Amino acid sequence: ETGVTQTPRHLVMGxxxxxxxxxxxxxxxxxxxxxxxxxxxxxxLMFVYNFKEQTENNSVPSRFSPECPNSSHLFLHLHxxxxxxxxxxxxxxxxxxxxxxxxFFGEGSRLTVL
Amino acid sequence: AQRVTQPEKLLSVFKGAPVELKCNxxxxxxPELFWYVQYSRQRLQLLLRHISRESIKGFTADLNKGxxxxxxxxxxxxxxxxxxxxxxxxxxDSNYQLIWGAGTKLIIKP
Numbered sequence: 001e002t003g004v005t006q007t008p009r010h011l012v013m014g015x016x017x018x019x020x021x022x023x024x025x026x027x028x029x030x031x032x033x034x035x036x037x038x039x040x041x042x043x044x045l046m047f048v049y050n051f052k053e054q055t056e057n058n059s060v061p062s063r064f065s066p067e068c069p070n071s072s073h074l075f076l077h078l079h080x081x082x083x084x085x086x087x088x089x090x091x092x093x094x095x096x097x098x099x100x101x102x103x104f105f106g107e108g109s110r111l112t113v114l
Numbered sequence: 115a116q117r118v119t120q121p122e123k124l125l126s127v128f129k130g131a132p133v134e135l136k137c138n139x140x141x142x143x144x145p146e147l148f149w150y151v152q153y154s155r156q157r158l159q160l161l162l163r164h165i166s167r168e169s170i171k172g173f174t175a176d177l178n179k180g181x182x183x184x185x186x187x188x189x190x191x192x193x194x195x196x197x198x199x200x201x202x203x204x205x206x207d208s209n210y211q212l213i214w215g216a217g218t219k220l221i222i223k224p
Contacts, residue, residue: 040123043214090158103212105158
């Protein structure tokens with residue numbers, strides 16, 4: 001497996017469920033990102049991790065909880081979400097956060113909150 | 115405020131016709147600008163960046179600081195160019211934030 005891999009690709013959950021999204025990158029990068037992509041809106045940066053340290057939390061509600069156990073793995077833990085949280089969640093990686101390098105994206109996890 | 119605007123949500127042109135996807139930005143400093151593309155059922159990927167000054171798949175984009183624009187152009191569109199195109203700005207004084215436009219869906223008609 002190469003590049004950035006996200007699982008699951010599709011997730012349906014109720015508002016009281018707890019679920020997690022997983023991202024894995026095989027590019028040797030040191031920075032990983034979570035983005036939210038809603039229809040007809042710009043990509044919204046949620047979290048940034050640089051060398052496993054969270055360096056950006058873009059005013060994301062606490063019902064989204066990221067975890068980065070190492071530079072290759074990134075999780076997004078979901079709890080008591082709202083229907084408006086339904087979106088495509090994209091994971092990305094880059095060599096180092098802050099450098100003007102290329103972002104490599106996963107295919108996304110499509111989340112539906114009922 | 116820093117902003118990227120792609121005024122066209124949808125652009126439809128015939129194969130062989132010229133294409134121009136518009137991108138305007140609002141930023142007082144010297145930005146770095148990018149075009150990303152998402153083909154059907156594929157992941158979002160970098161198409162080109164202004165500092166490279168290169169042509170990728172026949173596309174070019176010139177940074178016009180006077181007009182604060184970074185339009186993407188191709189002289190002769192091909193059907194495989196159909197995709198979503200996103201313009202993004204990296205402020206030189208920002209560490210991690212790419213500022214994204216809302217995207218333009220390009221459809222090339224045969």
